[in-house]
Structure formats: structure tokens, C-alpha cells
Amino acid sequence: MINVKGLHKNFGYVEVLRGIDxxxxxxxRVVIIGPSGSGKSTFLRCLNLLEFPTGGEIWFExxxxxSHNKGxxxxxxxxxxxxxxxHFNLFPHLxxxxxxxxxxxxxxxxxxxxxRTAARRLLERIGLDAWAEKYPATxxxxxxxxxxxxxxxxxxxxxxxxxxxxxxLDPEMVGEVLELIRxxxxxxxxxxxVTHEMGFAREVGxxxxxxxxxxxxxxGEPEPFFSNPQSPRLQNFLAKxx
Amino acid sequence: MIDSISAVLYRNFIYSDRYxxxxxxxxxxxxxxxxxxxxxxxxxxxxxxxxxxHDSMAKPHILLWILNRIIKLYxxxxxxxxxxxxxxxxxxxxxxxxxxxxxxxxxxxGINSGAYVAExxxxxxxxxxxxxxxxxxxxxxxxxxxxxxxxxxxxxxxxLPAMGNEFINLFKLTSMAGMAAITEITHVGNxxxxxxxxxxxxxxxxxxxxxIVLILEFLVGRLEKHLRKSDRPVVARxxxxxxxxxxx
Ligand SMILES: Nc1ncnc2c1ncn2[C@@H]1O[C@H](COP(=O)(O)OP(=O)(O)OP(=O)(O)O)[C@@H](O)[C@H]1O
Ligand SMILES: [Mg+2]
Numbered sequence: 001m002i003n004v005k006g007l008h009k010n011f012g013y014v015e016v017l018r019g020i021d022x023x024x025x026x027x028x029r030v031v032i033i034g035p036s037g038s039g040k041s042t043f044l045r046c047l048n049l050l051e052f053p054t055g056g057e058i059w060f061e062x063x064x065x066x067s068h069n070k071g072x073x074x075x076x077x078x079x080x081x082x083x084x085x086x087h088f089n090l091f092p093h094l095x096x097x098x099x100x101x102x103x104x105x106x107x108x109x110x111x112x113x114x115x116r117t118a119a120r121r122l123l124e125r126i127g128l129d130a131w132a133e134k135y136p137a138t139x140x141x142x143x144x145x146x147x148x149x150x151x152x153x154x155x156x157x158x159x160x161x162x163x164x165x166x167x168x169l170d171p172e173m174v175g176e177v178l179e180l181i182r183x184x185x186x187x188x189x190x191x192x193x194v195t196h197e198m199g200f201a202r203e204v205g206x207x208x209x210x211x212x213x214x215x216x217x218x219x220g221e222p223e224p225f226f227s228n229p230q231s232p233r234l235q236n237f238l239a240k241x242x
Numbered sequence: 243m244i245d246s247i248s249a250v251l252y253r254n255f256i257y258s259d260r261y262x263x264x265x266x267x268x269x270x271x272x273x274x275x276x277x278x279x280x281x282x283x284x285x286x287x288x289x290x291x292x293x294x295x296h297d298s299m300a301k302p303h304i305l306l307w308i309l310n311r312i313i314k315l316y317x318x319x320x321x322x323x324x325x326x327x328x329x330x331x332x333x334x335x336x337x338x339x340x341x342x343x344x345x346x347x348x349x350x351x352g353i354n355s356g357a358y359v360a361e362x363x364x365x366x367x368x369x370x371x372x373x374x375x376x377x378x379x380x381x382x383x384x385x386x387x388x389x390x391x392x393x394x395x396x397x398x399x400x401x402l403p404a405m406g407n408e409f410i411n412l413f414k415l416t417s418m419a420g421m422a423a424i425t426e427i428t429h430v431g432n433x434x435x436x437x438x439x440x441x442x443x444x445x446x447x448x449x450x451x452x453x454i455v456l457i458l459e460f461l462v463g464r465l466e467k468h469l470r471k472s473d474r475p476v477v478a479r480x481x482x483x484x485x486x487x488x489x490x
Binding site for chain 2: 050075076089090151
């Protein structure tokens with residue numbers, strides 16, 4: 001589904017991604033871990049072209065997208081990839097429901113009424129239908145992140161990208177967000193997720209990638225990956241965080 | 243030399259219906275400031291959008307580049323020439339044929355105001371969290387749509403109190419419009435000084451400005467408070483944990 005070949009990304013003279021080759025199949029749940037500054041977010045952001053690669057190719061459903069650096073194609077590609085951010089990035093000037101319907105209605109993916117119905121259904125699913133008319137400032141962190149997730153779902157993406165979706169949350173709110181992601185995984189949603197929740201990575205991921213200094217150092221299925229890491233760098237990292 | 247208060251009031255307001263003249267002055271000052279503000283906001287918003295778009299692109303479109311140049315020229319002209327001189331040029335050169343005081347005043351002050359308001363809006367736009375635009379783009383919205391639906395509404399809202407202050411500034415600036423024969427408050431005071439043969443009208447000029455400015459300041463304060471309340475964020479406390487070494 002996604003095929004990344006020799007991906008490079010520089011910020012000025014700084015080489016943040018130094019050649020990433022990776023293939024992600026439909027229905028896969030790929031978890032990315034690694035130390036701060038290793039390029040995890042940058043890799044994720046390259047996948048939906050929030051950052052433009054400076055080298056290499058990204059293939060999505062048989063189409064090379066890294067060269068679509070502007071215009072219609074770019075926006076169409078992003079519609080197929082939902083993204084969830086660490087700090088939620090809900091739109092504070094819109095109600096919860098408007099947050100969800102903005103993109104589908106603006107992009108003429110749905111009529112206003114249909115989009116509202118869909119939004120209500122998504123809110124019901126996360127138990128927040130009573131909050132539809134409220135503004136994001138009135139929600140808790142966990143509620144905000146769940147709304148952010150269904151806002152992305154409203155575009156019916158084929159892939160979901162999560163960048164540390166629980167890192168900005170109070171501990172007691174992490175569970176509700178992970179539960180929603182777990183549900184999506186169970187429904188077969190293809191997802192790529194950067195996280196520091198090792199337990200969750202192990203449980204939900206079907207493949208774990210370890211990034212360090214702009215490359216994927218090691219990867220594998222969760223079981224062998226965590227219990228029997230091969231490279232010294234991963235051993236070192238796991239020793240620190242587990 | 244010490245007139246009784248009632249005699250002063252009589253000379254300034256009652257005698258030959260002079261209160262009507264004051265009313266006319268207050269109305270002119272307020273309406274010129276109002277239309278100048280509208281014009282300034284329209285110009286300022288356009289400029290801010292062009293400048294932010296221009297600066298956000300590595301290689302701006304040629305049209306955008308030209309617009310940006312024109313804007314820079316406009317801003318240096320407006321900032322380099324004193325308001326008084328601009329007013330005289332509007333009144334006696336560009337619109338010399340017009341006797342429409344409201345039009346002359348609004349254009350002169352509004353076009354001047356645009357250059358300053360642009361800076362406020364630009365600040366408002368760049369102070370909207372980058373994550374907002376990113377969220378919009380990640381949903382597949384184009385740059386213009388992200389701008390108009392997500393960034394600008396927040397930027398404008400954040401700039402509203404500053405617009406209130408700009409209105410107060412403009413209102414005070416109109417006191418020079420008498421030089422262009424516009425019947426604003428100060429000019430009315432000057433006319434009356436010629437008729438009463440004393441300086442007492444100046445007292446009332448001060449009183450009018452002061453009272454109106456105080457009322458406007460009160461209203462701006464209310465607006466500020468209202469806006470603060472409506473988006474008081476319930477910020478999630480940052481989680482501190484063993485991961486902080488890794489997750490900044
Ligand atoms: N827009 C940018 N301009 C310049 N440098 C950047 C930019 N974005 C990221 N970087 C740099 O690229 C490197 C990798 O950043 P990235 O955010 O991908 O790391 P990360 O693995 O996600 O780290 P973290 O766990 O802290 O989120 C960092 O050194 C960062 O400072
Ligand atoms: Mg990151």
C-alpha cells in the first residue's frame with residue numbers, strides 16, 4: 001500500500017532522514033519507536049507530505065506521490081491519510097461537530113446534512129454526542145484527542161498516522177485514547193504510529209520499527225523485537241525505557 | 243475676566259444654536275474614524291494575507307511577488323509621509339474637486355490606517371499555532387481554504403481588541419482634519435473661538451474627546467474580556483514522565 005524507497009529529508013544542512021526503505025501493507029499496524037530527534041515525526045510527516053522529501057520516492061497505491069509537491073494531487077493524497085497530532089490541534093473557533101464536518105463539507109465529500117449525521121454518529125461512537133455543540137476548550141485532553149481522531153476518520157482515510165497521540169495527556173486519560181486506537185486496529189485500519197507506549201506497541205502493533213539518527217536501525221514483530229533485540233543501539237534504548 | 247459658568251455655556255452651546263455645530267463635529271469625527279477603520283481593516287487584511295502567503299513560500303508566484311513589492315512601496319510611502327501632509331494631499335490635490343468631507347476624511351485616514359493595521363493582522367496570523375494550519379492541510383484542505391476557514395477567523399478574532407484601539411487612535415487623529423476644512427470637533431472649537439473671542443471652546447473640545455475616548459476604552463475592555471472568556475483554554479497539563487528524556 002505504501003512503499004518508501006531511499007527517503008531522504010534535509011532541513012538546511014541537517015540530514016534528518018538518511019535513507020529510509022520501508023513497505024507497509026494494507027491492514028498493517030506499524031509502530032515506530034526511537035529516541036528524541038531521531039526523525040520519527042519527520043518520517044510520518046513525509047508520508048502525507050506535510051514535509052516534502054528531499055530525496056527518494058514514496059509510492060501510495062501504485063502512484064509516486066513525493067513529486068506531487070503542490071496542487072490538487074497533493075490535497076487528494078492527504079485526504080486519504082488521516083493524521084493525529086500530539087497536541088490534538090482541534091480548531092478552537094469551531095464547535096466539536098464543526099471540527100468534524102469542516103473538511104468533508106469544504107471538500108464537497110458530503111452534503112452538509114449528511115456530514116452532520118456522520119459526525120453525530122462518530123461522536124456517539126466515542127460517547128461525546130452530548131458535546132457536539134460545545135467548543136474544544138471545554139473538553140478534557142483525552143476527549144480532545146478522541147475528537148481529533150474521529151475528525152480524521154470523517155474523511156474516510158485509508159491510512160491513519162498517529163504522532164505520539166498520548167504524549168500530551170494526563171496519565172488517567174491515556175487509556176481512553178488507546179482504547180479508541182485499539183478499536184480502529186481491530187477493524188482493520190492501516191495505521192502508522194509513533195509512540196512511547198511500549199506496552200501498547202507490543203499489544204497492537206504487528207510490526208515495530210526502531211529509528212535512530214534518521215534511519216531504521218532494526219525492525220520486527222513485537223515479540224522478538226522487544227524480547228530479543230539484535231542491535232546494540234536498540235538494546236541500549238530498550239534498557240533505558242523499559 | 244471671570245465669566246460665570248452659565249455665560250460660558252450660553253456662548254458655546256445655546257446662542258444661535260451652537261450645540262448643533264458641536265453635534266456636527268462629533269458626528270463627523272466619529273463617522274470618519276469609523277469608515278477609516280473599515281477601509282483600513284480591509285486594506286490591512288489583504289496586505290497581511292499577501293505578505294504571509296508570500297513569506298511562507300520558498301518560490302512565490304510572480305503575481306504574488308509583484309503584489310508584495312507594491313505593498314512594500316505603499317507601506318514605506320505611508321510611513322514616511324506625515325499624516326497631516328497625506329491629508330492635505332487627499333484634500334487639495336487628489337480629491338480637490340470633491341466637497342464630500344466624509345469621503346475625503348475616510349480615504350485619507352483609512353488608507354493611512356491600512357499600513358498599520360496590516361502589521362496587526364500579520365502578527366495575528368503568524369501567532370496562530372502552526373499546528374492549526376497543519377491540521378487543516380492534513381485533512382486535505384488547500385492553502386487558501388485552510389487560511390480562510392481556520393487561520394484567518396482565529397487571527398481576526400485575536401486582533402479585534404487592537405482594532406478597537408485603532409478606532410480610538412483614528413478618532414483622535416481626525417482632530418487634524420480641520421486643516422482640510424472638515425468640520426470635526428477640533429475645527430468646530432476653532433470656529434467658535436473666532437466667534438466667542440475667548441478660548442473657552444477649547445475646554446469643550448477637550449471634554450468631548452475625553453468623554454468619547456473613555457467610553458470607547460471601556461467598550462474595548464469589555465470586548466477584550468469577552469473574547470478572553472470565550473476561548474479560555476482548559477489546557478491539558480503537560481505530562482511529565484520517564485519519556486521526557488526522549489519526547490521533549
Ligand atoms: N522544520 C524543521 N526545521 C529544522 N529542523 C527540524 C524541523 N523539524 C524537525 N527538525 C529537526 O529534525 C530532527 C528530527 O526531528 P523529529 O521531530 O522528526 O524527531 P522525533 O524523532 O519525532 O523526535 P521526538 O521524539 O522528540 O518527537 C530534530 O533534530 C529536529 O530538531
Ligand atoms: Mg516527534
